[in-house]
Amino acid sequence: MDRIDAMRAFVQVVQEGSFTQAANRLDTSPQLVSKYVSQLEQRLGVRLLNRTTRRVNLTEAGEGYYQSALQVLADIEDMESQLGDLQADARGTLRISAPVSFAIHHMAPLLSAFQQAHPGVKVDLQLNDRKVDIVEEGFDIALRIGHLRSSSLIAKRIAPVRVVLCASPDYLQRHGTPEQPMDLIDHHYLHYSYMDPGLGGSALKCLQRNRQPLSMVSNNGDVLVAAAMSGAGIALQPTFIAGAAIRKAQLQVVLPDYEPEPMALYAVYAHRQLLASKVRSFIDFIDGYFGDPPYWDEF
Amino acid sequence: MDRIDAMRAFVQVVQEGSFTQAANRLDTSPQLVSKYVSQLEQRLGVRLLNRTTRRVNLTEAGEGYYQSALQVLADIEDMESQLGDLQADARGTLRISAPVSFAIHHMAPLLSAFQQAHPGVKVDLQLNDRKVDIVEEGFDIALRIGHLRSSSLIAKRIAPVRVVLCASPDYLQRHGTPEQPMDLIDHHYLHYSYMDPGLGGSALKCLQRNRQPLSMVSNNGDVLVAAAMSGAGIALQPTFIAGAAIRKAQLQVVLPDYEPEPMALYAVYAHRQLLASKVRSFIDFIDGYFGDPPYWDEF
DNA sequence: CTCCTCTGTTGAGTTATTATCAACATACCG
């Protein structure tokens, strides 16, 4: 017996003044209503209703219980409908973690459009290049770049992330344009701290054996791309950072034939079922938003 | 699944931060707690908890639900403990219906003693010689005199009610003391309106064939007994009214060998099970209170 | 890094509970 249903049955009987009518209202049988009330009384150890075959009267205990039960049922109703609304309308705050550079370049228009489509959702965007613990830190979604290792989390592939070697035209003019991976060994390498060491490609291997003492390290791709644009060396960076400069010929792709396997941008979230609709909406929204290939790859 | 138990399980998990500990607290198995929460989520259509094997975190929906659920559970707790107290301490208002004359003569000390024993119980004593509808009019107990016809009500026999013919000594001196029932025909009969016509006894039969035009009728026994004491005639009245006067020799029993079958005083109430303890207490209290034979019969 | 333990979850099988049907008892109504 569900005690809430039993309470509801009792309240309905009081309001209708009859077991049978209460049963009709609740779409069940009078027998059930009778049993529900009986069991409720049994459980509480008090008689709630004095029943004649013709009329139903509240006992003193029943009177008190009725008042409280009304309140409790209304509270439960509120509670559940609140959740329902939250579910239906996509409301609440959506906490997103995203890679710093990617977010800076490409999240603003997306978020703006998303919020226009779902005015009830507030977005809390945290920029972070380390791997956040999505449940521990209370994120609904984390955007991540890389090859995802399996885990209990769900990862939805949002867009490919091409990584290219690039340098400014004047740098290449001064130091020569590499024709073979081996040629990179003597170049200035602008090194990204978090670069996945497992990332394949013979070009990268050569870069890692780089002999130049003047190479630069940063944990921020924008800095490295900016450095490359001002002729500091060759950077291995995703196209979502370097793409614009390449299109404007401020940077030039080096060794395009040796481009590493593309990685991808993933939206990572905790569960596949019973997803809050704010999360579901965002996933649906970002999926395909950047195009395929993404607009930043058009150069 | 009982939704209240499910809510309790969920709340406990939130408070303990662990399914296993919550299960211990609730004296059940972790599997059950897990299922309860799952089914709650299923039912609500929202994920309430993000669970790692090591830690449990509330979702936004879960946060809201937790707050509301706490409130609801507290309300239910209150509600039930209120009933429990009512049950344990015998509190509330006890509505009693009683026969007018009986109550006037014998209820005052009883009620006073009862209230001393159960200070939480207020008594609402309604005097009424008609047969009240106990459930319709909201009485907890009705005291009634007579032979009870069967019904859905419970009737507990409290005391025998002897009915005697009596008259004042001076009346008998003036009109003669009847020796046989037939002698009553020519006497002044003080007639009680509600006297059960089915009441046996040859004496009564003779009274009903009474030929005296001066006989008197009332629906109140006290009036009739008072009339008899002042020599107005012979009254057929219960000993709980006439007993005191008989003991003081202000009245004299007539035809004691033809006394009708004794009736009884019954306490009538609606149910045998799940009786409010104020009712139970009163029944226990009044049972045997008047003695056997009752004190008013000692003359 | 690897093993080990702890935790939450899942699936199968047994046990209890539930819902439904029919029958019954009782109060009101003409």
Add this chain to the structure above:
DNA sequence: CGGTATGTTGATAATAACTCAACAGAGGAG
């Protein structure tokens, strides 16, 4: 004084509950 409507009660079939065992992940220790 039947007839109808109402609440209740038992018996049976269906359903859900609970328990046991096994599994999968996540931390922590060595």
